[in-house]
Amino acid sequence: MTLLSHTELLELDAQYCWHPFTQMQTATAPLAVVRGQNEFLFDAQGKKYFDAVSSWWVNIHGHSHPAIAQAIARQAAELEHVMFAGVTHPPAALLAQQLIQHAPTPMAKVFYSDNGSTAIEVALKMAFQYWQNKGVPDKKRIIALEGGYHGDTFGAMAAGKSSGFYDPFKPWLFEVNFIPTGVCHCTEEAALATLNQLLEDSASDIAALILEPLIQGASGMRFMRPAFVAELCKRCKAADVLVIFDEVFTAFGRTGTLFAADQVAEFGGQADMICISKGLTGGFMPMAATLTNQAVYDAFLSDEVGRALLHGHSYTANPLGCAAALASLALFSHESTWASMRNIEAIHQSWLPTLACHPWIENPRVCGTVAAFELKSKQSQCGSSYGSNTSQWIRETFLELGIVVRPLGNTVYWVPPYCTAPETLENAYQTLMQILQRWGSLTAPGPGSELF
Numbered sequence: 468m469t470l471l472s473h474t475e476l477l478e479l480d481a482q483y484c485w486h487p488f489t490q491m492q493t494a495t496a497p498l499a500v501v502r503g504q505n506e507f508l509f510d511a512q513g514k515k516y517f518d519a520v521s522s523w524w525v526n527i528h529g530h531s532h533p534a535i536a537q538a539i540a541r542q543a544a545e546l547e548h549v550m551f552a553g554v555t556h557p558p559a560a561l562l563a564q565q566l567i568q569h570a571p572t573p574m575a576k577v578f579y580s581d582n583g584s585t586a587i588e589v590a591l592k593m594a595f596q597y598w599q600n601k602g603v604p605d606k607k608r609i610i611a612l613e614g615g616y617h618g619d620t621f622g623a624m625a626a627g628k629s630s631g632f633y634d635p636f637k638p639w640l641f642e643v644n645f646i647p648t649g650v651c652h653c654t655e656e657a658a659l660a661t662l663n664q665l666l667e668d669s670a671s672d673i674a675a676l677i678l679e680p681l682i683q684g685a686s687g688m689r690f691m692r693p694a695f696v697a698e699l700c701k702r703c704k705a706a707d708v709l710v711i712f713d714e715v716f717t718a719f720g721r722t723g724t725l726f727a728a729d730q731v732a733e734f735g736g737q738a739d740m741i742c743i744s745k746g747l748t749g750g751f752m753p754m755a756a757t758l759t760n761q762a763v764y765d766a767f768l769s770d771e772v773g774r775a776l777l778h779g780h781s782y783t784a785n786p787l788g789c790a791a792a793l794a795s796l797a798l799f800s801h802e803s804t805w806a807s808m809r810n811i812e813a814i815h816q817s818w819l820p821t822l823a824c825h826p827w828i829e830n831p832r833v834c835g836t837v838a839a840f841e842l843k844s845k846q847s848q849c850g851s852s853y854g855s856n857t858s859q860w861i862r863e864t865f866l867e868l869g870i871v872v873r874p875l876g877n878t879v880y881w882v883p884p885y886c887t888a889p890e891t892l893e894n895a896y897q898t899l900m901q902i903l904q905r906w907g908s909l910t911a912p913g914p915g916s917e918l919f
């Protein structure tokens with residue numbers, strides 16, 4: 468890569484780049500990253516940062532992991548890409564086999580795409596067309612959970628409409644019925660009651676339920692019990708409604724099992740389709756897959772082309788992505804990977820009591836390698852939003868101290884790469900304590916603290 472100084476890089480970026488989820492007018496300069504290794508990122512001035520959010524949750528085994536880097540390099544020298552319509556290649560076929568073999572419940576086929584949003588689009592299109600192919604075209608409504616996030620393409624936005632990110636696009640989003648998210652016992656009851664009512668009134672109109680099993684990520688790391696998710700699945704199955712699990716975030720070990728669905732399956736809940744992306748390639752290549760069971764696949768078999776799923780992307784089943792995914796999956800067969808994951812969870816757990824009685828923290832929680840809490844704010848009645856000053860202050864203060872976080876409003880979370888050394892995570896918690904102290908003194912009530 469051409470060598471740019473820190474300043475040159477930032478100047479080029481400012482002149483030519485438009486960043487995602489960013490109000491470019493008010494944004495501060497981006498972190499200028501030139502290198503990554505294990506759980507760390509290095510900026511153009513050589514400063515080291517702990518990537519405590521795994522680069523938007525995609526990184527699994529650490530940055531520039533040699534096994535995955537080599538797998539990609541070998542594959543690039545052999546076959547970089549070929550279209551996947553009418554063509555196949557070893558990495559795609561082998562990866563599909565692996566994914567089906569590792570699937571939490573019986574799955575039959577893998578449909579590849581490029582990113583989390585496209586994996587969701589594919590699943591939604593499959594659900595819609597499934598019922599048309601079955602001769603039940605009225606079943607075309609989607610049910611989703613309030614606050615669910617499924618990506619930024621149109622179908623995914625419709626299913627995630629209640630997350631509040633999509634106001635400018637609302638007129639173009641199809642209708643979706645939302646049920647409460649069961650994050651505690653009372654909301655579980657409300658969710659099940661709403662679902663029951665919907666199924667009773669209009670199961671004949673409903674194509675599918677889509678949800679993020681165990682953790683709603685983008686809406687603030689909201690956790691659900693596996694038994695609750697299983698109950699939703701069972702009720703849908705009984706009412707002939709397909710279930711789509713959006714495991715774009717939760718798959719590949721985040722919740723402590725390879726898939727979140729592994730835990731749901733223990734309570735007898737099963738999805739018909741599972742969408743995966745972020746961690747699929749270990750965070751190396753943009754790639755996604757929609758796994759389906761046999762029944763969904765069979766509904767597309769016919770002598771007529773029109774019954775087929777007429778959907779595809781130029782880079783479907785890209786060999787480099789498949790090679791990266793195979794290498795990443797292979798690392799899960801090492802007991803040491805799982806040991807590090809359990810270690811991360813143990814460190815999170817060991818800090819829970821401290822967080823639980825901290826004056827500025829609310830609702831600390833742990834699920835697998837994910838830990839989250841809400842930062843109490845004096846202005847909490849103003850609500851929290853992505854662009855809020857609170858989240859920006861937290862982000863910038865952590866960055867100063869060498870840690871990359873990206874709070875969701877006032878929800879702060881750790882989603883570290885699994886290779887994270889125990890002392891890195893311990894240090895991050897110590898830094899958090901320092902930052903909370905600063906936060907406390909910034910917002911402490913008392914004379915002169917009224918800023919308005």
Ligand SMILES: *Cc1c(COP(=O)(O)O)cnc(C)c1O
Pocket residue numbers: 582583584585587616617618619679684685713714715716717744745
């Ligand atoms: C990130 C995410 C998506 C969208 O994935 P992209 O690759 O960003 O399009 C969908 N669903 C969930 C649960 C996600 O966390």
